[in-house]
Amino acid sequence: MNRRHDIDALRVLAFGLLILYHLCMLYVGPANDWTFHLKSSYIADWLKYPMLASNFWRMDLLFLISGMALHFLRGRLSLPALAWKRTVRLMLPLLFGMAVVVPIQPYVQGVDKGLVAPGFGHFLLRYWTGGPWPAGAFDGWQFGVTWNHLWYLPYVWNFTLLLIMLLPALESGPGQRMIAALHRLRGRPLLVLPALPMLAWNLLLAARFPQNHAVIGDWYAHASYATMFFYGYAIGTHPALWTELARLRRRSLGMAVFCFAAFVLLDRLGDLVDLGGWSSATLAAGHHIVRVLRFLYMWSAIAAVLGWGHQYLNRPFRWLPYAREAVFPWYILHQSVMLALAYVLIPLKLGAVWEPALLLLGTVAGCAALHELVIRRTRWLRPLFGLDARPRAPRLETTPIVQAQGA
Numbered sequence: 504m505n506r507r508h509d510i511d512a513l514r515v516l517a518f519g520l521l522i523l524y525h526l527c528m529l530y531v532g533p534a535n536d537w538t539f540h541l542k543s544s545y546i547a548d549w550l551k552y553p554m555l556a557s558n559f560w561r562m563d564l565l566f567l568i569s570g571m572a573l574h575f576l577r578g579r580l581s582l583p584a585l586a587w588k589r590t591v592r593l594m595l596p597l598l599f600g601m602a603v604v605v606p607i608q609p610y611v612q613g614v615d616k617g618l619v620a621p622g623f624g625h626f627l628l629r630y631w632t633g634g635p636w637p638a639g640a641f642d643g644w645q646f647g648v649t650w651n652h653l654w655y656l657p658y659v660w661n662f663t664l665l666l667i668m669l670l671p672a673l674e675s676g677p678g679q680r681m682i683a684a685l686h687r688l689r690g691r692p693l694l695v696l697p698a699l700p701m702l703a704w705n706l707l708l709a710a711r712f713p714q715n716h717a718v719i720g721d722w723y724a725h726a727s728y729a730t731m732f733f734y735g736y737a738i739g740t741h742p743a744l745w746t747e748l749a750r751l752r753r754r755s756l757g758m759a760v761f762c763f764a765a766f767v768l769l770d771r772l773g774d775l776v777d778l779g780g781w782s783s784a785t786l787a788a789g790h791h792i793v794r795v796l797r798f799l800y801m802w803s804a805i806a807a808v809l810g811w812g813h814q815y816l817n818r819p820f821r822w823l824p825y826a827r828e829a830v831f832p833w834y835i836l837h838q839s840v841m842l843a844l845a846y847v848l849i850p851l852k853l854g855a856v857w858e859p860a861l862l863l864l865g866t867v868a869g870c871a872a873l874h875e876l877v878i879r880r881t882r883w884l885r886p887l888f889g890l891d892a893r894p895r896a897p898r899l900e901t902t903p904i905v906q907a908q909g910a
Contacts, residue, residue: 537551
């Protein structure tokens with residue numbers, strides 16, 4: 504099996520989009536609806552819809568790619584070895600990140616709110632002992648410590664262990680027939696049917712269990728992301744299904760554009776509907792249509808990304824091996840680097856162009872420097888950022904995509 508360069512590239516690009524998304528969280532408005540650890544004074548309400556355009560599928564795509572990673576590893580490892588490998592890859596960076604990388608985030612958030620006294624050293628000692636903190640000092644103040652953007656790691660770990668426990672059933676006759684049914688999807692059913700479980704989870708769980716990224720009680724997020732994780736494992740490298748995704752790439756992109764445009768139109772009309780004295784039945788029907796459009800958009804956008812990626816990214820780009828190694832350290836570092844810079848730059852009032860430009864440049868430069876000059880050159884640090892202790896020697900032969908560190 505040849506290495507799937509397109510999946511490697513999509514993983515890199517998806518995490519790059521995540522970094523850009525978190526930068527935009529500093530600026531998107533209304534600020535009360537789009538809360539973040541810090542907010543700039545240059546709030547742009549127009550960012551709402553570009554943010555929603557990626558928000559509806561970006562994390563789902565990452566969990567789907569994470570499920571693919573488990574699929575690729577399964578052929579090489581026993582179940583206990585697979586569970587141990589993924590535990591080391593995911594939990595070491597999580598624990599190290601919570602203790603060393605993340606603390607600057609609750610510190611700047613707490614100081615900005617006036618609920619934490621300035622002085623990072625004093626804050627760090629108190630943080631390492633578990634608080635207590637004033638109510639609302641930072642996201643996760645109730646627990647004394649926080650994992651902030653690293654919430655993705657324990658969720659992937661949980662889904663990995665759950666799927667490993669289910670693998671004997673999935674690899675049985677009935678399980679293989681279920682996966683084969685997914686592999687046989689073609690045309691319109693491939694662009695519609697996988698969205699239906701996601702819509703069902705939203706209808707059944709979203710209102711009762713709003714996402715909290717705290718694992719406990721986060722049942723809507725668990726159901727949605729675990730479903731995408733399973734999709735990734737089931738899709739794997741099935742050649743006919745990937746060929747179909749590539750064939751449908753224009754149709755899936757057109758469907759995604761149509762569904763999102765309709766969603767935006769109905770959302771913009773929402774205020775007029777509320778003011779127009781419409782019946783409760785009509786309003787309920789409108790809300791259901793919006794939900795259907797949202798999840799059809801989510802899956803068709805993912806199908807388009809996979810299809811276009813398979814068509815044009817499945818080649819050995821020269822930049823890809825380095826980016827493949829760098830992406831997980833950058834993911835761990837980026838939000839801490841960005842918020843530390845924002846804490847310094849926001850009070851300077853540099854303007855609505857210079858401030859985000861300098862923040863983006865500084866975040867990229869900071870992540871690049873820390874990865875290149877420190878992490879990848881320090882053997883004991885590498886596993887703490889999801890890398891092998893020793894860099895892998897380049898191979899001449901093609902290999903499966905197994906370097907899905909943390910994703």
